[in-house]
Amino acid sequence: DTAVSQTPKYLVTQMGNDKSIKCEQNLGHDTMYWYKQDSKKFLKIMFSYNNKELIINETVPNRFSPKSPDKAHLNLHINSLELGDSAVYFCASSLNQGRTEAFFGQGTRLTVV
Amino acid sequence: AQSVTQLDSQVPVFEEAPVELRCNYSSSVSVYLFWYVQYPNQGLQLLLKYLSGSTLVKGINGFEAEFNKSQTSFHLRKPSVHISDTAEYFCAVRGETSGSRLTFGEGTQLTVNP
Numbered sequence: 001d002t003a004v005s006q007t008p009k010y011l012v013t014q015m016g017n018d019k020s021i022k023c024e025q026n027l028g029h030d031t032m033y034w035y036k037q038d039s040k041k042f043l044k045i046m047f048s049y050n051n052k053e054l055i056i057n058e059t060v061p062n063r064f065s066p067k068s069p070d071k072a073h074l075n076l077h078i079n080s081l082e083l084g085d086s087a088v089y090f091c092a093s094s095l096n097q098g099r100t101e102a103f104f105g106q107g108t109r110l111t112v113v
Numbered sequence: 114a115q116s117v118t119q120l121d122s123q124v125p126v127f128e129e130a131p132v133e134l135r136c137n138y139s140s141s142v143s144v145y146l147f148w149y150v151q152y153p154n155q156g157l158q159l160l161l162k163y164l165s166g167s168t169l170v171k172g173i174n175g176f177e178a179e180f181n182k183s184q185t186s187f188h189l190r191k192p193s194v195h196i197s198d199t200a201e202y203f204c205a206v207r208g209e210t211s212g213s214r215l216t217f218g219e220g221t222q223l224t225v226n227p
Contacts, residue, residue: 004156033215041151041201043217056214090156097212101147104156 003027006091006105013081014113021076021108023091029103030096031055032074034066037088037107049074050097081112115140115206117218125224128196134189134221136204146187147205147215148178157203163187174198199225 006023013019025032033056034046047066048056054066063079078085088109092102120135138144145164149157161172168180178189187204204218 041220041222043157043203043220045214045216048214050212055212092157094215101159101162102215104149104158106156107154 004091004093004103004105006089006108008108009106010109010111012111012113015081015083017081018077018079019081019110020078021089021091021110023074023076023105025072025091025093025103027093027095027103029093030071031094032068032071033092033094033102034074034076035090035092035104036060037090039087043090047074047076055097078110081110083112086110086112115144115208115213115216117204117206117216119202119204119218119221121221122219123222123224125226126194127226129193131192132190132194132198132223134202134204134223136187136189136218138185138187138204138206140185140206140208142213143209145207145209146178146180147207148172148176148187148189149203149205149217150174151201151203151220153200160189160202194223194225196225196227198223 004025031050033048049068052068065077068074088107090107091105094100094102116139118137147162148160151157161170163180171177201220207215
């Protein structure tokens with residue numbers, strides 16, 4: 001029973017397209033995140049939601065829009081995809097915003113051609 | 114804000130040798146510290162964490178880490194590595210204040226050779 005699941009695992013698309021990545025957690029956590037991992041493996045936080053409310057919004061292009069329909073789901077929609085958006089995107093969740101670790105999904109490898 | 118520096122981007126070792134992966138952090142507040150492991154084409158898995166109490170923490174797969182407040186370090190160690198320990202290792206820090214984000218270091222690729 002996967003704790004944090006994201007779909008799809010692989011996504012290949014052309015420049016200019018719009019795509020979404022879905023994330024669900026069944027841990028009952030309040031806080032969810034999106035991280036981007038670049039080709040050098042560096043992990044950078046993009047967004048964080050707590051109980052469906054946006055609490056962290058890093059400097060990412062506004063082509064990226066997160067949506068949290070409920071606290072178990074955090075989806076990422078990307079408009080007008082660019083080559084530089086190619087990366088692995090990780091969804092994660094934590095019990096709350098405090099002294100707890102984050103649990104990660106398996107990642108979505110996005111390739112823009 | 115917090116920052117993390119992993120001092121070695123790559124660490125090659127032979128099987129059954131000991132290993133230490135170094136991590137230093139910077140923060141103006143007290144912190145929680147974590148080590149994660151990422152196997153190829155997989156997500157991140159928590160190895161161990163320091164929240165409070167004993168500065169020596171033990172994790173899964175025989176790993177341990179020691180929190181040193183004066184040196185602002187949280188180095189990861191294993192006395193005898195296996196081929197299966199080959200992976201990317203990430204040190205991460207979160208400030209004690211509510212809403213503090215989890216910040217990662219740049220990762221250390223551990224390669225265990227036969």
